[in-house]
Amino acid sequence: MRLAILAHEKFPDRAKTAVGLLRYTDHEVVAVLDRDHAGDRVRDHIEDVQDAPVVAGIDDVPDIDAFVVGIAPIGGGFDETWRDDVTGALERGAEVWSGLHYHLADDEAFAALADEHDTRLWDVRDPPEDLTVAEGVARDLDATVVTTVGSDCSTGKMTATCELVEAARERGWSAGVVPTGQTGIMIEGWGLPIDRTISDFTAGAVERMLVERAEEYDYLFVEGQGAITHPAYSAVTCGILHGSMPDALVYCHEAGREAVHGYESFSLPDVGAHASLYENLAEPVSPTSVVAGSLNTSKLSEEDARKAVDEFGEALDEPATDAVRFGCEEILDAL
Amino acid sequence: MRLAILAHEKFPDRAKTAVGLLRYTDHEVVAVLDRDHAGDRVRDHIEDVQDAPVVAGIDDVPDIDAFVVGIAPIGGGFDETWRDDVTGALERGAEVWSGLHYHLADDEAFAALADEHDTRLWDVRDPPEDLTVAEGVARDLDATVVTTVGSDCSTGKMTATCELVEAARERGWSAGVVPTGQTGIMIEGWGLPIDRTISDFTAGAVERMLVERAEEYDYLFVEGQGAITHPAYSAVTCGILHGSMPDALVYCHEAGREAVHGYESFSLPDVGAHASLYENLAEPVSPTSVVAGSLNTSKLSEEDARKAVDEFGEALDEPATDAVRFGCEEILDAL
Known part of the structure; x- marks a missing residue:
């Protein structure tokens, strides 16, 4: 088109x-x-x-x-x-x-x-009328589910998700995006606007998308939203985390950001502790772990970006990259 | 009426x-x-x-x-x-x-x-059209905010909330309920059905109720919903936790329940670890702690109920009661 x-x-x-x-x-x-x-x-x-x-x-x-x-x-x-x-x-x-x-x-x-x-x-932000509560079945799907999470809104979760799918396809993997926000939905031509669903159906809407696509792909990359510790949007993030029951998480952060965007009186947690909190929150529903990180370094020079990615990886204690600037090979290797 | x-x-x-x-x-x-x-x-x-x-x-x-x-x-x-x-x-x-x-x-x-x-x-489950995202201001309110949380749905959060307010008023405290579900809303004659809001506005809807009532009462008891580790409803719970920014949490559980109601293949976490997870999830937004517990013992004999409450209190490492059966004095003392 x-x-x-x-x-x-x-x-x-x-x-x-x-x-x-x-x-x-x-x-x-x-x-x-x-x-x-x-x-x-x-x-x-x-x-x-x-x-x-x-x-x-x-x-x-x-x-x-x-x-x-x-x-x-x-x-x-x-x-x-x-x-x-x-x-x-x-x-x-x-x-x-x-x-x-x-x-x-x-x-x-x-x-x-x-x-x-x-x-x-x-x-695209008008969800269908027939959404329902989750049944708790995403963990049983055949596909490997990878969900992007992060420290805050606008840290590059959608971007990392798209880059991961492109890179996975270049490796010959059967991979698809599960879009949860307006931009991702327009890019992919389908999807559900998870931030606009009825709150009771948040996890159910994510689950529905995974069930629909699990037979088509070996790897499904779920576009995350917000953060589980965002003062306004954590409900959406929590619903995506538990609805997607991911096999692995990719943690996204922006270099230099220290407070919640638009809510500057709320400091961001330490990325290592934050990644563990995602794991601990997921565990009783479906155990998973942060396997890699992606750092948005678009405001930094190449040299500073390399250094920031290294520091970010050390803080996470996992492989790290800037998915746009340096590619996704470290993340795909970690999967 | x-x-x-x-x-x-x-x-x-x-x-x-x-x-x-x-x-x-x-x-x-x-x-x-x-x-x-x-x-x-x-x-x-x-x-x-x-x-x-x-x-x-x-x-x-x-x-x-x-x-x-x-x-x-x-x-x-x-x-x-x-x-x-x-x-x-x-x-x-x-x-x-x-x-x-x-x-x-x-x-x-x-x-x-x-x-x-x-x-x-x-x-009562038809929320108003003009809900918005949270501004992150509930922590700045004058009232002491107490939110009921729990191991699962239907563990007695609404009941404990109502009992707490009645007992607080008997002590002469200025206390009000913040209702978040249909039954609480009908009992109180006002409130917002948090499980029916647009997911982006979950925390904002709770915040709006607290802002409206904080000048009227010294203590606001927020009716919790679901559980932060419920496979279907965690988004609602997470929005209430972060939207209410509570000064204290009261943890509710039903004696003998070991799996998520209606999702029996999901085991409930250990109550002590679960209470800590609530605290850890709240902390980056607004630090709080579980100060007491209420155990629904309605299916037990009086003797078994006393024993179960004692064991529950030990597992939580906080004062415990069955708010309906044994009253709320331990909880109010803990506040």
Whole structure:
């Protein structure tokens, strides 16, 4: 499919979904919409991803199959300055994918246009109605389940998960991603938004995805969310940990981060102790262990990054890497 | 208010909400509906609660202000054999309270009747739309926060919470319940169904209740749910633990239970180790400790119960009691 990604005024640093898609989607990105950077190319801003033109609006976008809302304002609402772009995409018959809390399918104008042009509005953060509680069966699946966990939100769990699957496939392993958040779901084209499920069904939703995919793959890499000690999001993390009943954990951290992002009065625990806490919390449900770590070193020089990864590995007492910068071989070897 | 409670074919052993209301509500229960036991009295089946006649249907119920659905079939659907009872209650102008997954307010016939008779359908498991993520502020509140935790579901956390508040008030303490489940919400007349919130908002919903009530009370007792090592429900428990940021924990267990209820292939952890795991999981967010335990000994003789409580206290290495059978003084002393 040919995609255009809306990222007005936020590309690339505040456009996590846009950048995730540019890096990992199998689809072709033919344009990024950012009126502040119209005329640039993606590669003017970010390396190691698909290149595409940056354009001001839908009129400058070539033929597309899907139009993606690749940013979210605080609160997850719909910015009315995007309406012409979404309308234009629907009028061309393109699908529109969105991870906003505001569901485009509930917008009467968009719903009518999608109907008229026989195309799809895909609200990826709208979980299905028929989710249920976990049955506790993920430990019995044939596939080897690896779940990414971490010290905090935005430490690179989705990125590490995607890198691991790419590297595993290069080794010839049968490996798949189990996406749990909006960006991962858009990259993979399926998945459940675990942060939007009813809290009672958190583990059950993860379990359902694993059961669905376990026969297809030998290795399933579950995209983690948050942290089990996050003051706001720990419920989601705990549900993923117990719902996935992983055979192994990969611990993700960002170099230099010492406090919870957005909750700066909460210090992050020591990574070694934190990794043990994940193991201890998992143990009564399904024993597992942290087998490796991935450190996001994107803000460091190459030399400092190597040093930080070494220190991180010593603190974890496990093999470590930066999955994006230095590859995933240490982690795959540890599995 | 004068209440009637529907519990057809399930009173008392499979009617947790009905029994909880009979034991703890400040309202007057004037009838329990159970067509299998019509003609009995509540006290024929259960001691230490309000007495009331057991009747076959709404026509045998005296004047009421509210009609409560006090049972839930597996799946939480509405049993059509109850329709005449609910209809009769609405036609009298009574409120109808329900904890079913099936929302009575979405039933067109019930909604029309409630409208016609100017009364309220209260679906207690329907959380408000405006919940948000936690801000991480519960640790800064003036009130002393005590959260009940436990080895499993149905170990007596709601019961212990209600008993603690009653006993604290008898001591002259300013104490309130923070209800997190349907029965507690019906008993207290307010609260948020934490198991039905969006998973991202689990901790935030608990925090909101504490912020609302902290100025009113010196002690807030938070009704816990599930267990942090429950294969299906741990997300809810983890959100309550971190959202409430408690000053103290009270650990609840049922005598003789060795496996997770309904998930019998999962053994329960040793209670001492489990209590430590709660403390370790809470610590990076807001340090706390298990200060006492309550053991549900309802299936044991008095002598066996005393012995079981002693052993439980030794395993926890903290003061212990059965909050219903032997009172809460040990727990309040430990606070």
